[in-house]
Amino acid sequence: MRHYPWRALLKGIWRTLLALIVTTAFVIVCGILAGGPSFKWLAAGLILSLFAAVPGYLLYRLGAPDHSAGNRVVMLLALIAGSVLGTLLVLPVYMSREGVPTDAQVTQVVRAISKVSEQRFPAYQVADRTTGENLGRLRFLNSEPKVGDVVRVRKDPRGWFNVTVADPTGLFTKLAALIVAVLGLSAFFLGAGGHMPED
Known part of the structure; x- marks a missing residue:
């Protein structure tokens, strides 16, 4: 057996x-x-x-x-x-x-270029609404905010990652x-x- x-x-x-x-x-x-x-x-x-x-x-x-x-x-x-x-x-x-929810203000809207597809897409430079600290750029939002608009984001307290939208999942x-x-x-x-x- x-x-x-x-x-x-x-x-x-x-x-x-x-x-x-x-x-x-x-x-x-x-x-x-x-x-x-x-x-x-x-x-x-x-x-x-x-x-x-x-x-x-x-x-x-x-x-x-x-x-x-x-x-x-x-x-x-x-x-x-x-x-x-x-x-x-x-x-x-x-x-x-781990990201800290933060109100951010759009300070600049630029047309970024994808190095893979070579297509243009909007990128939004944002800063902390309270402190004015530059938080980086957001991409691929569901809406198209203008300069001065407030968007809800998450920032990494450890500084490892770029800022993301409020609900990244x-x-x-x-x-x-x-x-x-x-x-x-x-x-x-x-x-x-x-x-x-x-x-």
């Missing part, structure tokens, strides 16, 4: 969890960079997030048998996709929990979180199955 390979399954589970934890740590760092005040910080964070899955993947691969090469490739792709989406989640999730954030969760579960089951012996 053949016994179920529980040891191989448990090995796959803890190695996969370790890979996901290490990847998450790198994603948080990339997300902090991507939440910076300029497109260059966003690009740097997203590019680094492409490699965020590599350390976790290498930890996972150390104990995976040779016959699971296909599983390893799929898991690496899942971790990379989750890393990029997870990086985009760090800013809105952090600001929704929206439909996109929930969709991205769902995708990350699905990819995480996929990577988990791929990792656990990738350590099972051949039949």
Whole structure:
């Protein structure tokens, strides 16, 4: 009678969890960079997030048998996709929990240019309504405020991130979180199955 390979399954589970934890740590760092005040910080964070899955993947691969090469490739792709989406989640999730709600006044409206699509879009320079402190620029608002209008924003008390809208968690954030969760579960089951012996 053949016994179920529980040891191989448990090995796959803890190695996969370790890979996901290490990847998450790198994603948080990339997300902090991507939440910076300029497109260059966003690009740097997203590019680094492409490699965020590599350390976790290498930890996972150390104990995976040779016959699971296909599983390893799929898991690496899942971790990379989750890393990029997870990086985009760090800013809105952090600001929704730690950002300080503040009334800001629009001091300037400029036409910024996307370096990816080369399309123009409005960007709103805002300052603290009470202190006059420059808070940075807002983009992609639901409305189009004019100079002098007051908008509700969140500012980061630690200074890691640029200012965001008052409610930074929206439909996109929930969709991205769902995708990350699905990819995480996929990577988990791929990792656990990738350590099972051949039949």
